[in-house]
Amino acid sequence: MTEYKLALVGFGGVNRALAQLIAERNEQWKTELGFTLKIVGLTDLFLGSVIGREGLDANVLAQLPAVKGALAQLSGGDVTALNEAVIKDCGADIIVEATFTNPVDGEPATSFCRWALEGGQHVVTTNKGPIALHGAELKALARRKHVAFEYEGSVMSGTPVIRLARQALAGSSIVGFEGVLNGTSNFVLTSMEGGLGFAEAVSKAQELGYAEADPTADVEGHDVRLKVVILANELLDAKLTVSDVTCSGISSLSLGDIEKARQDGARWKLIGSAMRHADGSISASVEPRLLNNDHPLASVGGATNAVSFTSELLGAVTVSGPGAGRTETAFALLSDIISIHQSIARNQE
Amino acid sequence: MTEYKLALVGFGGVNRALAQLIAERNEQWKTELGFTLKIVGLTDLFLGSVIGREGLDANVLAQLPAVKGALAQLSGGDVTALNEAVIKDCGADIIVEATFTNPVDGEPATSFCRWALEGGQHVVTTNKGPIALHGAELKALARRKHVAFEYEGSVMSGTPVIRLARQALAGSSIVGFEGVLNGTSNFVLTSMEGGLGFAEAVSKAQELGYAEADPTADVEGHDVRLKVVILANELLDAKLTVSDVTCSGISSLSLGDIEKARQDGARWKLIGSAMRHADGSISASVEPRLLNNDHPLASVGGATNAVSFTSELLGAVTVSGPGAGRTETAFALLSDIISIHQSIARNQE
Numbered sequence: 001m002t003e004y005k006l007a008l009v010g011f012g013g014v015n016r017a018l019a020q021l022i023a024e025r026n027e028q029w030k031t032e033l034g035f036t037l038k039i040v041g042l043t044d045l046f047l048g049s050v051i052g053r054e055g056l057d058a059n060v061l062a063q064l065p066a067v068k069g070a071l072a073q074l075s076g077g078d079v080t081a082l083n084e085a086v087i088k089d090c091g092a093d094i095i096v097e098a099t100f101t102n103p104v105d106g107e108p109a110t111s112f113c114r115w116a117l118e119g120g121q122h123v124v125t126t127n128k129g130p131i132a133l134h135g136a137e138l139k140a141l142a143r144r145k146h147v148a149f150e151y152e153g154s155v156m157s158g159t160p161v162i163r164l165a166r167q168a169l170a171g172s173s174i175v176g177f178e179g180v181l182n183g184t185s186n187f188v189l190t191s192m193e194g195g196l197g198f199a200e201a202v203s204k205a206q207e208l209g210y211a212e213a214d215p216t217a218d219v220e221g222h223d224v225r226l227k228v229v230i231l232a233n234e235l236l237d238a239k240l241t242v243s244d245v246t247c248s249g250i251s252s253l254s255l256g257d258i259e260k261a262r263q264d265g266a267r268w269k270l271i272g273s274a275m276r277h278a279d280g281s282i283s284a285s286v287e288p289r290l291l292n293n294d295h296p297l298a299s300v301g302g303a304t305n306a307v308s309f310t311s312e313l314l315g316a317v318t319v320s321g322p323g324a325g326r327t328e329t330a331f332a333l334l335s336d337i338i339s340i341h342q343s344i345a346r347n348q349e
Numbered sequence: 350m351t352e353y354k355l356a357l358v359g360f361g362g363v364n365r366a367l368a369q370l371i372a373e374r375n376e377q378w379k380t381e382l383g384f385t386l387k388i389v390g391l392t393d394l395f396l397g398s399v400i401g402r403e404g405l406d407a408n409v410l411a412q413l414p415a416v417k418g419a420l421a422q423l424s425g426g427d428v429t430a431l432n433e434a435v436i437k438d439c440g441a442d443i444i445v446e447a448t449f450t451n452p453v454d455g456e457p458a459t460s461f462c463r464w465a466l467e468g469g470q471h472v473v474t475t476n477k478g479p480i481a482l483h484g485a486e487l488k489a490l491a492r493r494k495h496v497a498f499e500y501e502g503s504v505m506s507g508t509p510v511i512r513l514a515r516q517a518l519a520g521s522s523i524v525g526f527e528g529v530l531n532g533t534s535n536f537v538l539t540s541m542e543g544g545l546g547f548a549e550a551v552s553k554a555q556e557l558g559y560a561e562a563d564p565t566a567d568v569e570g571h572d573v574r575l576k577v578v579i580l581a582n583e584l585l586d587a588k589l590t591v592s593d594v595t596c597s598g599i600s601s602l603s604l605g606d607i608e609k610a611r612q613d614g615a616r617w618k619l620i621g622s623a624m625r626h627a628d629g630s631i632s633a634s635v636e637p638r639l640l641n642n643d644h645p646l647a648s649v650g651g652a653t654n655a656v657s658f659t660s661e662l663l664g665a666v667t668v669s670g671p672g673a674g675r676t677e678t679a680f681a682l683l684s685d686i687i688s689i690h691q692s693i694a695r696n697q698e
Contacts (some may be wrong), residue, residue: 019664033520158663160517167516168509171382171683296669299648313370313680314507316669320645321666334520337355346695 001030002344005055005335007041007092009112010099014126014153015042016062017330018096023059031085035341039089042071043081044247045099050077051090083108087115087245094340096333097125098153101222103217103226103242106133117141117149124336126153126329132226132242135233148340151226153332155227156305157180159321160335165235165309172311174235176275181227183303184218184252185270190301194265198251210303220249221286224272227289228284231307238282247286265343266290267298351377351571351693353686354404356441358461359448363475364391366679367445369627372408377527384690390439391420392430399426399478400439426636432457437465443689445682447502452566452575452591455482464500466490473685475502475678479589481575484582486619497689502681503532504576505654508670509684514584514658521660523584525624530576532652532672533560533567534599534619539650541607542616559652568596570635573621577633580656581623587631589623596635615639616647624659661665 001114006297008015019039026036038141039056043049048062048071050056056074064070085157099109106129113130116123117138117238125131130138131151143150152162165174180186187210191201202219225245232238232245250270261268269291274284291298296318300306305323308316322328357364368388388405392398396413396557399405405423413419418428425515427458436444448458454621462479465472466487474480479487480500491498491617501511529535536559540550551568554560555557566572581587581594599619610617619641623633640647645667649655654672657665671677 029520158521159666160513163517164509164513164668168512168684171378171687172680183696243442293648294650296653299642301643304645313683314677317508317668317670319513319666319668328663331521334662335517338520 001036002341003326004034004035004341005038005092005094006096006141007043007086007090008039009043009087009095009097011042011044011047011064012098012100013326014329014333015096019058019336020062021327021330023062025316026058031169032346033341035101037337040092040273041086042084043086044071045072045081048077048079049086050074051086052076052093079093080263081346083112084115086131087112087121090121094122094337096125097123097127097130098333099127101127101129101226103129106130108234110134110138111139115151117147120145120147122148122340124333124340126151126152126303126332128154128226128230130222131344132229133172134292148343149338150336151230153329155230156321156323157329158331158335159305159319159323159328161231161307161319162234163335163339164319169309169311169314169317172313174309174311176273176310177231177235177307177308178271178273178297179227179231180269180297180300180305181272181307181323182221182223182270183305184215186300186305188219189250189258189268189270189305190252192208192253192255193262195255197255198253219247219251221247221270221272224270224286228272228274228286232282232284235281235309236276238274238276238284240282240284245284245286248288248328251289252286255319265293267293269297271297350615351384352387353384353443353690353691354387354389354441355443355445356392357388358392358436358444358446360382360391360393360396361447362675363447363678363682366675367682368407368633369411370676370679370683372411373653374612375407378636382687383694384688386686389441392435393420393522394430396420396433397426397428399423400435401425402440432461433464436461436470437468441470441687443473446472446476446479447682448476450476450478450575452478452571455479459483459487462487462498463490464492466496469494469496469687471497473499473682473689474498474527475506477503477575477579480568481578484579485588497567497692499624499685499688500579501684502678504579505656505660505670505672506674506678507680507684508654508668508672510580510656510668510676511583512688513668518658518660518663518666520663522628523658523660525622525659526580526584526656527620527622527646528571528576528580528656529618529654530621530648530656530672531567531570532573533564534570534652535649535654536652537568538599538602538617538619540652541602541604542611542626544604547602568600570596570619571623573619573635576622577623577635581631581633584658585625585631586621587623587632587633589633594633594635597637598635599637602637610639618646618649620646
């Protein structure tokens with residue numbers, strides 16, 4: 001039986017949900033997936049860090065009180081986040097990176113990924129920063145070191161948009177995509193269709209926990225822009241940087257605009273998209289678009305996300321599902337680990 | 350460079366579209382997919398058959414006049430469909446089965462698949478009959494012979510519903526699915542929402558080529574029932590036969606029902622579904638269902654198909670796309686061949 005040793009970097013909701021899944025499902029995975037997971041290290045800015053080379057109790061970790069330095073209470077624990085020690089010295093096969101996204105320079109997550117890959121460890125991450133800002137470098141490093149670098153959860157949480165396009169649509173010749181890629185802004189637009197003004201709709205999203213105290217990154221399209229870079233580089237083999245993607249948000253839309261669209265049988269959506277043109281060039285944007293009600297993305301409501309791929313052989317294929325959520329995003333990490341397992345199994349055959 | 354030799358069984362629109370793709374894209378596939386395809390045999394009830402072990406010209410085949418016995422004009426051709434000779438003797442690595450679906454006993458397609466698998470050849474098919482009626486036997490035979498048996502195109506043409514669920518949703522613990530799986534009946538319902546009566550809507554579908562002269566299999570749910578059996582057995586590890594799936598169609602729906610639904614913010618859809626219950630039992634049905642407008646399948650209009658999977662870790666993930674079309678279905682065959690190539694590459698590493 002294959003067992004993978006994990007180091008969890010960042011222990012917010014996502015990696016905590018992964019620990020919970022490990023506590024509940026390891027036995028089931030043994031037969032269903034052909035492997036089990038063991039947590040051998042954990043580091044978190046707030047909680048501190050712990051190394052346990054023989055395996056830490058996933059259930060204890062999942063139930064850890066949200067108290068500063070709480071990991072110091074465990075055997076092998078420290079009040080400080082000893083990131084480098086945990087990544088490099090705890091003997092993990094796979095580094096599970098789920099810290100916050102830094103949209104400016106992708107740090108410190110990018111350094112975490114780099115340390116791990118340089119040390120010959122596989123990396124799975126849900127973090128948009130390292131992929132959108134340093135994806136080409138990190139992918140090349142992973143190839144050079146013959147390890148995996150997987151990031152399904154960086155776009156649409158566990159809804160398998162990257163793997164769908166890369167595996168199941170292989171050979172279809174994808175030429176572009178359009179997506180509803182930010183649940184907060186889509187929730188705001190859906191609320192405005194129900195009659196709320198922009199500011200009220202944002203307040204409602206904040207009350208429900210969909211929007212941050214500062215909603216700028218969501219409603220002005222900055223979050224979507226990172227996802228467009230990730231998808232375009234992955235699926236269209238583009239070499240985009242963030243500044244290549246034109247970006248405007250939804251804050252300029254009025255209730256009048258929304259109502260006028262309704263009367264015309266259409267809806268406003270914040271659309272992130274990229275397209276390969278006949279000359280091989282690729283353009284990409286984030287902008288509010290007026291979609292007719294029969295457009296495959298028009299009916300994507302509330303906090304749901306969706307991407308519609310256009311390919312030469314299939315026309316439009318659309319996948320929709322959760323774009324956030326702790327367990328849903330933890331599934332993305334599991335899905336990445338399954339992919340690593342399959343590729344290791346291939347190389348051992 | 351890997352080259353796969355194909356025998357095409359049945360030469361209606363789908364295999365003809367595949368021949369066209371081979372004629373146009375073989376060079377591109379060499380770099381993009383790592384293999385090329387060569388047609389070494391073809392057999393069709395109407396056109397006759399031909400064997401060309403050194404390779405037949407895909408472009409000539411794609412342009413073949415639709416004249417009875419036309420293949421006899423080619424070198425190595427015969428006015429008769431010498432199915433057994435083509436499958437067993439033309440030296441094909443992969444048999445590409447795309448004959449008509451026989452919903453009663455799955456013949457003659459099932460025998461074609463069986464001959465090929467028994468002879469150690471891979472089989473790809475778009476045919477619902479062999480999978481829905483004899484899937485367990487044929488899958489077991491393929492495993493025993495260490496060859497592949499792939500059938501992405503048997504449900505939703507090239508929209509990758511089977512591969513999405515099997516690969517990208519692996520580990521999510523799928524517990525059920527609901528689908529809009531028949532383009533004709535969905536087109537009829539969408540037309541009725543536009544004010545046409547049932548009979549008028551069926552006539553319109555026939556005029557546009559969506560519906561057969563006898564629309565029974567589409568509008569009474571028999572076509573969907575086969576697809577429910579295929580998906581349930583594939584994704585829920587069910588052991589369903591066709592008679593396990595309760596089935597009622599849309600012919601009993603009146604314009605009044607459709608209008609009443611509209612007033613209530615809902616829509617009627619013909620839904621094929623299956624669900625695993627807490628006790629492990631699986632129930633499956635085909636029936637018209639009233640879906641609220643915010644249901645992920647409510648907005649699937651016209652001839653589009655969609656499936657919504659429910660899983661323990663992700664909730665609902667929905668994929669929509671073409672459910673028919675010659676090139677779209679030919680892509681399903683290509684996608685199956687890509688999958689075979691990957692599994693062969695794995696075994697050779």
